[in-house]
Every structure is written in C-alpha cells, then in structure tokens.
Amino acid sequence: MLDRLTADRLRQQLSAIPELCAYAWLDLAPSTTVRYGSIHTARLHAPAPVNERVLNLLGPGDYLADLDHNGDQDGPMPAVAVLNGWCRVVTGRRYRNISAACEVLLERWPATSGNTWSRELARDIGRLHGQLEAAAHLHAHRQPLELPCPRCTLYALEAMAGRDVSCSNCGATMTVADYDRRAALYADKIGA
Structure with a gap:
C-alpha cells in the first residue's frame, strides 16, 4: 500500500505521461544542425536519421524483460510496454495507446494505490516519467x-x-x- 505522498506523486506522473510523450515525439525529427561532429570524422555508417533513445521509448514493445535472451532490447523499456504491463495486472486487458492506458490506471485508483504491488507500480511509473521528461527536454x-x-x-x-x-x-x-x-x-x- 502506498503512503499519501507517493500515491499523489504517482497520480501526477500518470496524468503527465501523455503530454510528455507528445513533447518527446517532437524530438524524433532529425535536427537541422550538425550534432555529429565535423565532416572529417571517420564513421563507418551514416548517423541515424532519428533520435534512437526517444524512438526506443515511444516505439512498440512488450513487457518481456526476462524473455529478451538475444539482447534485442536496447535502452529503457518502451512506454507502451510499461503501461500495458501494468494495465494487464490491474484490469487483465491491453490498451492500444499510451493515453488510454494512463486513463485506465487513473480510473482504477483504489486498485493502483492500495495493493501489495503498488510500490513496484510507483517505481516503474516514476522511472518511465523521468525518462520521458528527459526525452522531452523539460528539465532545462x-x-x-x-x-x-x-x-x-x-x-x-x-x-x-x-x-x-x-x-x-x-x-x-x-x-x-x-x-x-x-x-x-x-x-x-x-x-x-
């Protein structure tokens, strides 16, 4: 069971995640400035046309951290995977997008803040919120x-x-x- 401050923080983070995803989505477009050094650097491959860290956060995925035997998952768990994993715990269903998953977790507030797994939920959502906030460049x-x-x-x-x-x-x-x-x-x- 969560204490009042942690439950309030979790509610705030869940309600902010869709907006943070929208801001982070803006960083997917390639920059018009040169971020990769001078033309004299030796690169084996051309730079990626998008910010791979943000693409990994906003891309598709499933909450299968223990089943990634080949190491295909690079970086943090995608937002939709984290939210759908917790929606399956709370409701037994998956949701198509991030906004719907956040709304469902907010609607089922007694279940999300009063169970034995609530601390794990708060930790995962807090980690996801921090990663999305960094990707959205809101710290600055x-x-x-x-x-x-x-x-x-x-x-x-x-x-x-x-x-x-x-x-x-x-x-x-x-x-x-x-x-x-x-x-x-x-x-x-x-x-x-």
Whole structure:
C-alpha cells in the first residue's frame, strides 16, 4: 500500500505521461544542425536519421524483460510496454495507446494505490516519467524556487514558464500569484 505522498506523486506522473510523450515525439525529427561532429570524422555508417533513445521509448514493445535472451532490447523499456504491463495486472486487458492506458490506471485508483504491488507500480511509473521528461527536454525549463512546499514542507517547488508552480516531491500545485503571496508573507516575517 502506498503512503499519501507517493500515491499523489504517482497520480501526477500518470496524468503527465501523455503530454510528455507528445513533447518527446517532437524530438524524433532529425535536427537541422550538425550534432555529429565535423565532416572529417571517420564513421563507418551514416548517423541515424532519428533520435534512437526517444524512438526506443515511444516505439512498440512488450513487457518481456526476462524473455529478451538475444539482447534485442536496447535502452529503457518502451512506454507502451510499461503501461500495458501494468494495465494487464490491474484490469487483465491491453490498451492500444499510451493515453488510454494512463486513463485506465487513473480510473482504477483504489486498485493502483492500495495493493501489495503498488510500490513496484510507483517505481516503474516514476522511472518511465523521468525518462520521458528527459526525452522531452523539460528539465532545462524548470526553475527551482526558494520556499518549501506547503503540503510536504520540502524545498521541491519548481516553476516552468506558462504553468503553475508545482512540487516535484508530492505533486502539489499553486498558481504563480499564490506563490508570490507566500513569498511576500515570508519576506515580511523575516523582515526583508
């Protein structure tokens, strides 16, 4: 069984995965700039026309980590494989796309946060969320903030342009105006 903070983080990550996949999909197109060095480098083969790491994350796959005897799986487990594997555990069915699988896991919330395998689910979804966030290049746009989170009291609040302030630990969100009011209260308390 998951504690409240982990369950909230899992819910936040599941709801963010479809959007992260959409942003990561944009990185599949080949870049118009040269990323592979000068023309004088000796290459046996031409560079891949797509970002292979993102292609591996967004491509087809099945959750068969223990059956990959030939080592064909390169890199992380594809997102659809992780989500379908957990959908099979929760509902006994597969789902065609990432959005549908995330919706099903969110709809079956008591089953996904109150069972003995919930910690494994949270670990797998957290790992997948981190990989998709890195592939979507969202880390560079986050700005850490100075105040503690009002819910979990950790210094994990982050701001992103055009979005609400959110806690990377528990998933709590607040508007930028609310954060500014809290910052003004803290400044008044310390006399700044």
